[in-house]
Amino acid sequence: MLVNGKWTANWQPVQGVDAKGGFVRQTSSFRNWVTPDGSAGPTGEAGFKAEAGRYHLYVALICPWASRTIIGRSLKGLNDVISMSVVEPELTDEGWRFLTPDPINGATYMHEIYTKADPTISGRATVPVLWDKKQNTIVNNESADILRMLNSGFGDLASSEYDLYPEALRAEIDALNDYIYPRLNNGVYRAGFATTQIAYDEANADVFAALDDLEARLEGKSFLLGDTLTETDIRAFVTLVRFDAAYHGLFKTNLKRIADYPNLQAYMLRVLAIPGIRETVDIDHIKRGYYSIKTLNPGGIVPRGPHIPGLYEVAA
Ligand SMILES: N[C@@H](CCC(=O)N[C@@H](CS)C(=O)NCC(=O)O)C(=O)O
Known part of the structure; x- marks a missing residue:
């Protein structure tokens, strides 16, 4: 991680640990919003107007x-409006490294993007x-915000x-997001990075209670909120598609x-079949990335x- 702008080698993939040995995720630090007219969004500063070619997304496929x-x-049809760089699936001792040299900032590692925004x-x-290529800074590093600003910003x-x-589904979406995030999206991480049996047991129970609930909820429904795809489906899908x-x-x-x-299996494949989604899923990156986490899998096999x-074919 970075400490006062300097990369510290004492790197651990576990972000934080609570008193019971449970995994604690760091909160995101840049919370500005791109908006159609550049006015401020729900958090952060104004000055990030929607413009083609102005913004760049840094991602990992894992x-x-x-x-x-x-x-x-x-x-949202923004692949030509927002450029994108992808990092290698395996975290290095200096964190995420770019697959090919970063065309925007000439960076080798993701931490250079952060220190460029704030030394x-x-x-x-x-x-x-x-x-933001114009102000040379990070607009936002919280995926929940970014997903929402891609929708309307x-x-x-x-x-x-x-x-x-x-609009009509917002309350229901917010409530279901708040249910799914701690139990499922972050629940799997809480199970994986638990450092005590009790923390693992609690997290694992949460994960399967949530999956059981979603399985029941999807009975007779195409998507979690009914007939139309919402951000909640995207948020559930990204965990489901990595699960097995x-x-x-x-x-x-x-x-x-x-x-x-x-x-859940039929739902995962239904979302996967939506044009534009399958190209975003790379199971090889996912497998290589997760299984390279040394604290959990020291041999890296x-x-x-x-x-x-329907998702990942392995020949006999
Ligand atoms: N709150 C952030 C969490 C992002 C996050 O934890 N990303 C992980 C990869 S899945 C990461 O970059 N970890 C690197 C590290 O912890 O050093 C978001 O949802 O955008």
């Missing part, structure tokens, strides 16, 4: 939080990051085919696979499977 934003960019910054150099530059946060390939094995959330839940029907 990362579920970054994947929210890659999917949002794709569904004295302390904290983890996480993805995703939305970068780019105005006419974006496609109106999907409204991922429709990574979390079930590495994070020890192995009571069941998504393939064992008929509604990546399993050959699992075969996931």
